[in-house]
Amino acid sequence: xxxxxxxxxxxxxxxxxxxxxxxxxxxxxxxxxxxxxxxxxxxxxxxxxxxxxxxxxxxxxxxxxxxxxxxxxxxxxxxxxxxxxxxxxxxxxxxxxxxxxxxxxxxxxxxxxxxxxxxxxxxxxxxxxxxxxxxxxxxxxxxxxxxxxxxxx
Numbered sequence: 001x002x003x004x005x006x007x008x009x010x011x012x013x014x015x016x017x018x019x020x021x022x023x024x025x026x027x028x029x030x031x032x033x034x035x036x037x038x039x040x041x042x043x044x045x046x047x048x049x050x051x052x053x054x055x056x057x058x059x060x061x062x063x064x065x066x067x068x069x070x071x072x073x074x075x076x077x078x079x080x081x082x083x084x085x086x087x088x089x090x091x092x093x094x095x096x097x098x099x100x101x102x103x104x105x106x107x108x109x110x111x112x113x114x115x116x117x118x119x120x121x122x123x124x125x126x127x128x129x130x131x132x133x134x135x136x137x138x139x140x141x142x143x144x145x146x147x148x149x150x151x152x153x
Contacts (some may be wrong), residue, residue, distance in 0.1 A: 006102050011132060012095035013078060014061045018132045019092075020099070020125070025081050025137070027094050028052070029057060032076040046091050056080060058089035064140060065120065066073060083137050090140070098129050 008023035023113050028051065035047030044063040048055050058078055062070060074095035080087055106123035119139040125132055 006100045008099055009099055009132075009134075009146065010095060011097040011099050011127065012077070012090075012092040015067045015093050017065075018127070018130050020101070020127075020132045021079070021135055021137070023098060025083070027080045027082055027087060030078045030080065031074075032072050032078050032091060035091075036074070050081060051078070051089070051103065051109075055135060056085060056087050056089045058091050059141060062091070063095070063141070075145040079136060083141055088141060089139075090106045090137075101125055101127065109133070148153060 009020040009024050010026045010029070011018060011020050014021070016088055029047075034047075035049050037047045038057070039046055043045070044060055046058040046060040046063075050056075056078075060069075062068070070093065075094070075096070075125040077092050077095040077144050078089040079092055079095050080089050107125065109121050109124050121133040122134055122136040123134040125134070
């Protein structure tokens with residue numbers, strides 16, 4: 001496999017952090033005007049939104065990452081991704097940039113990131129003198145569910 005091949009990534013902000021996801025997994029980005037709460041859902045699930053006729057669950061990444069809540073602003077976006085054949089929205093502070101990164105631009109995250117980020121970050125890279133973290137949607141969307149099951153046992 002040629003590691004010098006570049007791939008497009010969607011760059012978004014949550015708090016002071018810059019994150020990326022492969023553009024191939026991002027279906028669309030929409031403005032966020034609010035969500036319908038889901039009874040009994042974990043605190044990081046913002047609720048349901050309707051985008052282009054489809055009802056989508058939205059995960060608030062600020063809440064998921066343990067950050068303080070922020071009022072939705074003009075730049076607040078729902079990044080809709082395809083995860084395991086389902087459409088899921090990620091609520092982010094802003095998402096307006098697409099960047100190209102070579103596969104070999106990514107490095108394993110430092111030990112402190114591994115310890116503190118609970119598996120949410122797969123790798124880090126530099127984009128225009130900014131560090132960006134490659135998000136692991138699998139951990140973001142499923143880790144909490146297994147923790148809940150473990151606590152109930």
